[in-house]
Amino acid sequence: MEFPKAADEAIEAFCRLPGIGRKTAQRLVQHLLKHDAFQAERFASSIADLHAKIHPCKQCYHITEKDRVLCAICDNPLRDKQQICVVEDFMDVFAIEQTRSFTGVYHVLYGTLSPISGIGPEKLKIAELFHRMLGMDGPIELIFATNPTLEGEATAMYIKEHMPAHIEVSFTRIAKGMPMGGDIDYADEITLGNALSARVHF
Numbered sequence: 001m002e003f004p005k006a007a008d009e010a011i012e013a014f015c016r017l018p019g020i021g022r023k024t025a026q027r028l029v030q031h032l033l034k035h036d037a038f039q040a041e042r043f044a045s046s047i048a049d050l051h052a053k054i055h056p057c058k059q060c061y062h063i064t065e066k067d068r069v070l071c072a073i074c075d076n077p078l079r080d081k082q083q084i085c086v087v088e089d090f091m092d093v094f095a096i097e098q099t100r101s102f103t104g105v106y107h108v109l110y111g112t113l114s115p116i117s118g119i120g121p122e123k124l125k126i127a128e129l130f131h132r133m134l135g136m137d138g139p140i141e142l143i144f145a146t147n148p149t150l151e152g153e154a155t156a157m158y159i160k161e162h163m164p165a166h167i168e169v170s171f172t173r174i175a176k177g178m179p180m181g182g183d184i185d186y187a188d189e190i191t192l193g194n195a196l197s198a199r200v201h202f
C-alpha cells in the first residue's frame, strides 16, 4: 500500500537531507503525523525562515542575521582585523569561537578545491578574500584552518600561491594536533584551541 501523496512528498523531502535514509524519513513523518498540526507547522516555519532571516556577512561570509551587513565578529572593534582565519565552512567558525582562544576575524570559503567534484577556485570565496585583503593595510596574518585533508591542504596552498604579490601577508597553519582527515568542526575545544595557539608557518 502506498503512502498518501503528502506523506510521500514529506518523506522524499527528508530523504534529501544528509544522513537521512528512507526508514528514518518515514519515522520522522510518522512522528509529525502522530502529534498535532501545530508542531509540524512550527517545524516547517523554522526551516522556511532559515533563508529569509539569515544571510552571509558581506566581509567574511559567516552567517548572520539578515538585518545586519556585517556579522558580530567583523563588527566587533575589539577583534584583530589583521588576523584572518580561513575556514572551509561557517560551522568551523562556531567551533573555533567555542575555544575562546582566537581574537582575530574569519574568512569562510564554502568548501575546498576538488577537481574530481568539479569545484574550482571560482566556486569558493577566494577572489573575495583577495579583494578583501587588497582593501587593507598590512601586515596581515592569514591563518589556514582548513581541514587537514588533501583538499584542505591543496586549497591553502592555492591561496598562498595566488595571493596578489603586493599584499603584505604572512601565512600560518593551525598545528597538526588533529587526526589527518579529521573535521575541525568535530574537534574538541581543547585540541582545537591548542592547534590554533601552536600554529606554524606555512
Ligand SMILES: [Zn+2]
Pocket (backbone or CB within 6 Å): 057, 058, 059, 060, 061, 062, 070, 071, 072, 073, 074, 075
Ligand atoms: Zn563577518
